[in-house]
Amino acid sequence: xxxxxxxxxxxxxxxxxxxxxxxxxxxxxxxxxxxxxxxxxxxxxxxxxxxxxxxxxxxxxxxxxxxxxxxxxxxxxxxxxxxxxxxxxxxxxxxxxxxxxxxxxxxxxxxxxxxxxxxxxxxxxxxxxxxxxxxxxxxxxxxxxxxxxxxxxxxxxxxxxxxxxxxxxxxxxxxxxxxxxxxxxxxxxxxxxxxxxxxxxxxxxxxxxxxxxxxxxxxxxxxxxxxxxxxxxxxxxxxxxxxxxxxxxxxxx
Amino acid sequence: xxxxxxxxxxxxxxxxxxxxxxxxxxxxxxxxxxxxxxxxxxxxxxxxxxxxxxxxxxxxxxxxxxxxxxxxxxxxxxxxxxxxxxxxxxxxxxxxxxxxxxxxxxxxxxxxxxxxxxxxxxxxxxxxxxxxxxxxxxxxxxxxxxxxxxxxxxxxxxxxxxxxxxxxxxxxxxxxxxxxxxxxxxxxxxxxxxxxxxxxxxxxxxxxxxxxxxxxxxxxxxxxxxxxxxxxxxxxxxxxxxxxxxxxxxxxx
DNA sequence: AAAATAATTGTCATAATGATAAAAATAAAT
DNA sequence: ATTTATTTTTATCATTATGACAATTATTTT
Numbered sequence: 001x002x003x004x005x006x007x008x009x010x011x012x013x014x015x016x017x018x019x020x021x022x023x024x025x026x027x028x029x030x031x032x033x034x035x036x037x038x039x040x041x042x043x044x045x046x047x048x049x050x051x052x053x054x055x056x057x058x059x060x061x062x063x064x065x066x067x068x069x070x071x072x073x074x075x076x077x078x079x080x081x082x083x084x085x086x087x088x089x090x091x092x093x094x095x096x097x098x099x100x101x102x103x104x105x106x107x108x109x110x111x112x113x114x115x116x117x118x119x120x121x122x123x124x125x126x127x128x129x130x131x132x133x134x135x136x137x138x139x140x141x142x143x144x145x146x147x148x149x150x151x152x153x154x155x156x157x158x159x160x161x162x163x164x165x166x167x168x169x170x171x172x173x174x175x176x177x178x179x180x181x182x183x184x185x186x187x188x189x190x191x192x193x194x195x196x197x198x199x200x201x202x203x204x205x206x207x208x209x210x211x212x213x214x215x216x217x218x219x220x221x222x223x224x225x226x227x228x229x230x231x232x233x234x235x236x237x238x239x240x241x242x243x244x245x246x247x248x249x250x251x252x253x
Numbered sequence: 254x255x256x257x258x259x260x261x262x263x264x265x266x267x268x269x270x271x272x273x274x275x276x277x278x279x280x281x282x283x284x285x286x287x288x289x290x291x292x293x294x295x296x297x298x299x300x301x302x303x304x305x306x307x308x309x310x311x312x313x314x315x316x317x318x319x320x321x322x323x324x325x326x327x328x329x330x331x332x333x334x335x336x337x338x339x340x341x342x343x344x345x346x347x348x349x350x351x352x353x354x355x356x357x358x359x360x361x362x363x364x365x366x367x368x369x370x371x372x373x374x375x376x377x378x379x380x381x382x383x384x385x386x387x388x389x390x391x392x393x394x395x396x397x398x399x400x401x402x403x404x405x406x407x408x409x410x411x412x413x414x415x416x417x418x419x420x421x422x423x424x425x426x427x428x429x430x431x432x433x434x435x436x437x438x439x440x441x442x443x444x445x446x447x448x449x450x451x452x453x454x455x456x457x458x459x460x461x462x463x464x465x466x467x468x469x470x471x472x473x474x475x476x477x478x479x480x481x482x483x484x485x486x487x488x489x490x491x492x493x494x495x496x497x498x499x500x501x502x503x504x505x506x
Numbered sequence: 507a508a509a510a511t512a513a514t515t516g517t518c519a520t521a522a523t524g525a526t527a528a529a530a531a532t533a534a535a536t
Numbered sequence: 537a538t539t540t541a542t543t544t545t546t547a548t549c550a551t552t553a554t555g556a557c558a559a560t561t562a563t564t565t566t
Contacts, residue, residue, distance in 0.1 A: 179544085179545090180543085180544075196544075196545085197544095197545080197546075197547085200544085200545070200546085201546085219543085220542065220543045220544070221541080221542050221544090222542075222543050222544045222545085223543090224543080224545090225545090
């Protein structure tokens with residue numbers, strides 16, 4: 001075992017006048033990158049931008065930016081997200097900090113990744129056209145800069161995990177939606193075909209859905225009832241949602 | 254809606270000779286703080302240190318340190334953890350990045366919190382005495398510096414969540430343990446009394462435990478069989494563990 | 507030897523789940 | 537106008553998981 005290093009060794013703040021800064025320490029940039037999910041009715045998609053500055057100018061990238069002196073990290077993420085989508089008050093959750101010393105070859109930068117779920121239609125109304133942004137299906141992502149691919153993989157994993165225990169996927173749908181539409185979303189997220197009878201029973205048993213009078217008539221002959229989310233119950237039951245994908249891993253004897 | 258700001262505005266790297274650094278950006282310290290859980294057979298505990306330098310010298314704090322230029326964040330956390338406990342290869346998971354602009358009044362510091370689970374006995378053997386470290390029961394934590402209380406609350410929450418779906422709590426136990434000991438641990442984590450018959454059935458049904466020949470005889474007259482964890486199955490089934498705490502939240506009508 | 511204690515195993519009613527089928531609504535085809 | 541095809545919605549049933557609780561077992565203490 002190596003001799004323990006005294007934590008005080010490199011940490012003394014300057015003591016000349018006041019405690020101002022820690023000495024002998026390495027300062028670095030802190031950035032945020034946003035993994036923005038949307039659902040077009042058939043497939044999950046990711047909103048990417050074409051990077052407008054060097055290095056790696058012209059390549060595809062997550063939307064990101066640096067954390068400024070006055071804001072906290074979450075605020076930075078919300079700001080960046082609004083810059084691109086024009087949207088506020090959307091689902092936005094910290095994913096993880098990525099800090100490989102050379103992840104950005106320009107300069108040491110720690111990036112805190114956030115993932116967000118937006119209603120793709122809302123976005124179309126609000127979109128800023130300054131970033132040559134484009135939606136990519138998850139299965140057809142372009143080559144990405146730095147460690148953005150890794151961030152996305154982690155975000156997909158996290159979304160699957162989260163959605164198995166919390167009703168987050170509603171964040172991706174418009175205000176009115178049908179049960180078959182919801183099922184398609186779940187099937188795409190988990191890449192798994194679900195039984196419609198059982199899906200319907202399970203989702204209705206949560207009591208989260210309010211049936212509307214009208215039907216969606218494009219998708220089928222019979223037409224499917226529209227539903228709205230009961231916002232109050234959504235809040236209350238967020239942490240006690242059902243297991244939609246029970247034991248997704250292999251069975252071991 | 255505010256006019257979108259071009260991301261290029263403040264991000265051009267210097268272009269004089271080579272791309273070297275991003276201009277006009279704010280650099281800051283990046284630290285890690287470790288939330289170290291242990292279990293003494295009765296209660297969950299946290300390992301805290303008495304801060305040895307200003308500011309806030311002498312107050313209780315999580316073990317932490319700055320991320321250096323050469324290492325990534327996880328490596329920094331592992332290094333810090335080893336400094337205090339002497340242990341390597343222990344359960345260590347990133348929790349979240351905390352980045353309030355004034356969380357450390359000395360200087361802007363983003364801290365990435367990690368939580369770790371260690372076998373308290375192993376620790377006793379390896380401990381470094383350089384930090385005046387002490388175990389505190391979760392319910393009797395002292396006042397802590399900065400936002401460390403908040404980090405701990407989040408870590409507790411995360412541990413509960415994680416342990417409901419993954420067999421992580423075994424990381425807190427010694428190699429040989431009994432089912433009643435395991436139950437006590439679960440009861441303390443969830444602050445909830447469990448039925449011993451049902452607990453036993455459920456934990457044995459996972460197939461993760463290997464019964465030993467000998468018994469633990471201090472706790473009771475009958476004595477309880479020792480068990481060991483089946484490491485192979487532990488790895489394989491880590492993601493398909495049971496729900497030990499089904500629907501922990503309130504029911505809403 | 508009996509009593510006390512805690513571990514372990516067992517029983518049973520209820521709820522949740524997956525597989526499958528039936529019923530209902532409607533557009534398109536005949 | 538009636539039948540056919542399609543998709544939604546509801547229903548059935550066997551199997552399993554769960555919680556509540558009871559019985560049995562092993563051991564120490566009285």
